[in-house]
Amino acid sequence: MPDFTIETTYRLPVFRRRTYEAGTLDEACRAAIEDDSWDIAEKDFDSSGAIHITGIWDGAHAAYAGPPIQIPQQFDEPVQRRARHFEILLGLLKILFDDVRAARPPSLDWLDRSAWAIARGEAILAGDPDPEEPVDPPRTGHVLAKLQEDQVRHAVAAVLEIDRSFDPLTPEAVTDDDIHAACITAVTAFDVSDVVGSAEFQAALLAIRSARRRLASD
Secondary structure (H helix, E strand, O other): OOOEEEEEEOOOOEEOOOOOOOOOHHHHHHHHHHOOOOOOOEEOHHHOOOOEEEEEEEOOOOOOOOOOOOOOHHHOOHHHHHHHHHHHHHHHHHHHHHHHHOOOOOOHHHHHHHHHHHHHHHHHHHOOOOOOOOOOOOOOOOOOOOOOHHHHHHHHHHHHHHOHHHOOOOHHHOOHHHHHHHHHHHHHHOOOHHHHHHHHHHHHHHHHHHHHHHHHHO
8 A cells, every 4th residue: 555745734813903093994904014024923713724635745754855746626725615616617707708799698507617616615615525526417407498688689670660659769769878777777677487487387398208209219
């Protein structure tokens, strides 16, 4: 059975309490940050950080005697695990933002990566190891419809062309802000329960028919 030399670490907060005279709160905080004198420092053992791994070497008593082995990320300091995961979540959010702005549905690759990111985030919060890949995406819901503001603008032009009671209003007079506010109001006020219920019933029938065809072919 092989030997490994493991270096473990925990952070011990060191604090001081000193009075600073300053014109504003920000100036006082800046003075405290830039103060290099720690002659009155104290250690806060009650608030020490979690034990984490900071070095691994192959062999017994081999610390710094050879090249270190890469530390698995789940054994990093918890704050470092969160910081690295923040970068992953930020990247996924940027991808989603671009898709939403371009009115594209999220890709299957994005859904898979997001499912793993969610599972990993929950593991980090619980102090557990990273999940194994791949992680099945959550199957909790599907987008039934999306209200597109550019399509609403087309509808505005069509309505104004047909309904002369709005004369002399032109499509150009309806601003993007008018359309955006109207879409929010419409989505908030519109009761889609009947539509969703009908879609759920239709989906149930399709699932039943699919299962019957599958069983009949076995």
